[in-house]
Amino acid sequence: MKLYEQVANQVKERIDLGYYKTGDKLPSVRGLSQEHGVSISTVQEAYGLLIDDAVVEARPKSGYYVLQQQQPPELPAVSSPAPKPLVVAQWQKLQHMIGEYGRQDLVKLSLALPDMESPTLQPLTRLISQISRQETQRIFNYEFATGSVELCHQIARLAIDSGSRLNPDEIIITSGCQEALSCSLRAVTEPGDIVVVDSPSFFGSVQAIKINGVKALEIPTHPETGISLDALEMALEQWPIKACLLTPTNNNPLGYTMPDENKIRLLELLSHYDIPLIEDDIYGDLSYHLPRPRTIRSFDTEGRVMLCSSFSKTLVPGLRVGWVAPGRYYEHVKMTKYLTSLSTSTLSQPVVSEFIAQGYYEKHLRRMRKNYLRDRDTMIGLLKRYLPDGTRISYPQGGYLLWVELPGHVDTNELNTLARAQGISIAPGTLFSASGKYKNCMRICCVNSDSPEIEPAIARLGELCHELLAGSLLPE
């Protein structure tokens, strides 16, 4: 940890412990500098970090003050999915949603799209032009099946931040994280097998399980600490489970990050039963606070973890650049990837690689972390204001997705039908379960939640919820 980060952490600790409360003036720069024996500029950097994290505000010519810390929302209940493996349903509903990507006429709270208008993305277009002109023959040709050597090198470098020492030649580039997940799943399962997942669970994983002819066994999941390890242990004892598929950091949709001790215990359990873990880390780099949480892969000494990720949420999805470090399953995943699509789009790979190498990725992430934290708090504020009493909301520490549990018998499929008629889309909870649970839940994307169209949209959603609760609307 850098010096200024240490200073910032110590100031933050004093606030968390209650020594300084909202509105209190914090120690002066000179005072902190003397106390810690560090330079003035180090303290200024520390305060800069706390401002970025929305912990502190600077008042001109006065000093630094503690900001109002938002009260965390009331969290959703721990889930209690069906305790048996199920064939996944829900494809039809998913279809509606995937038809929405290009639509301009909807307020799309349903989709997990990142902010694609940030000025920190501008170098991408320049790199596309430049590389396509300077390396024409290269970008016309197939890339190696395992991907661009330079890009693998950059990914290995980034992985150090999540505690992993990856060798570039352990990495396989894929067409987005979905291909990484899907190839990993195919490499370690056969039709009829059982895979354990958290619950709720990302619909892309759940549906990929479906088309592989595999059954999903959903495990009760806590909205802050993730999958219940006791429940998992019972399941491993009871069923012939072939793999475990999780998003343990900044989870989609529930927002949890498993604490390190849970990550370690999970790995021990899987090791005991000799089962591979497919770890989806796609939102890991979007953690609001640094250092970002470690991946489970970073604790793995057996090559048991197949670490999957992509640049679709941290950068832009249209480039379709993802990757997998499949550990001991490398050869099988490599073959599966090759026979699925030969190789990944050649141009996208040096574009992403250069974007990282030239320092743009770090700069972009810094901005996005700050913005998404603000977006999360804005959206939670709106949801608290407009949705019915008793609504519970997740409290993620990274990413830009919220899981919302509505009170009573509000069916979010009905809510979505009504909302779409008024130009608003949400992701109904049933999409995130093999068995169609979570009827009263929905996933909300909070990117740019301070845009002018968002508040009216949430207000309208709130009205629809109230009407559904009052039974004054007849379902179709």
Next chain:
Amino acid sequence: MKLYEQVANQVKERIDLGYYKTGDKLPSVRGLSQEHGVSISTVQEAYGLLIDDAVVEARPKSGYYVLQQQQPPELPAVSSPAPKPLVVAQWQKLQHMIGEYGRQDLVKLSLALPDMESPTLQPLTRLISQISRQETQRIFNYEFATGSVELCHQIARLAIDSGSRLNPDEIIITSGCQEALSCSLRAVTEPGDIVVVDSPSFFGSVQAIKINGVKALEIPTHPETGISLDALEMALEQWPIKACLLTPTNNNPLGYTMPDENKIRLLELLSHYDIPLIEDDIYGDLSYHLPRPRTIRSFDTEGRVMLCSSFSKTLVPGLRVGWVAPGRYYEHVKMTKYLTSLSTSTLSQPVVSEFIAQGYYEKHLRRMRKNYLRDRDTMIGLLKRYLPDGTRISYPQGGYLLWVELPGHVDTNELNTLARAQGISIAPGTLFSASGKYKNCMRICCVNSDSPEIEPAIARLGELCHELLAGSLLPE
């Protein structure tokens, strides 16, 4: 058919029938113009076409003369594969080959790479820059799961040339033809099923069959007319076959194009047994002579044919743009594609679409057809000169691949090991069979076969063959 094409065909027919022999002077432009009642310029265009096809040469101030027509080579024998379904092997050998894409130090006769240095490809780079600047937000986002509407429209327009009336919304864009084949296969088979293929057969299809846990039943195949329909009928009678996978036009590797009557009878057979056909048309647009052969899909009235293709062989592979028109299996293929990789690289799609719309594709194809015909003849000439007597060579009417059957017991895996040590790679025949047949065969790519490094490479290959035949080299 256009008027000048009709005139050209009539002149060609007289040559084929022997009315004009090599070196003979052909009728004058004025004469033909009067005979056919067409304009001078129409006859000039007709002769232009015959010059492009290397049938005729123009001698300045003298007229048009019949060129030396190359004697077709002696064709490979009709194949006789194992008459039972097999689990596919050969992955290890394929790995060597896929490691070669980016290597600069090899004369790569092994890979099916198109000519990527043609000046007719130059507009691609301009379009990449232009579209990424002008439509930044669009190319950052996911494309619809089924692909760009404009590109589907262009593909439907091109399909008219192969006799098909496709509706743009019947088409799904994929990451190359391999994803189209792989998703089609997954949509209509389950592990343990049997799929019939031609023999030899494209290794990408054969291996995709393998990783889907499906067995391949190879059918005897004629080097000019393709799969034996009588053998197919017997197989359909005998085995519970779930799908048929073929490249019926400008086949890879054997070069055959099934005659229309065979295509029609194949479809009738499959209809009788209610079995889907996965038709790989990736080399279809590279037919040397116009009009190009019809696809089997163009005869299909039942939605039975899943037509797969891409721009990897006609344009460049690095863009990873392929497509499938899956007929009645549309919904299942759409789901499989989505859950395999969500959507295809967004930027590549408008680039290809504009390249077609602005007329560059047609211009490029015109040039490539002519060049690849010349490359085929040059390569056949070299192979006849340097390879041992008794060598048989395919005689494709499109594309740029030759299938070469060596005499005696030359093992092309050994040949490849020896050749690679001297900087030359070939594709050993065993790659093209589920059961590792075709040990004495190889596939040779003939793109740019008049480049200075090709003749010495073929000469060296010939020497190695002679040495292997003489038994003077010990295998490793």
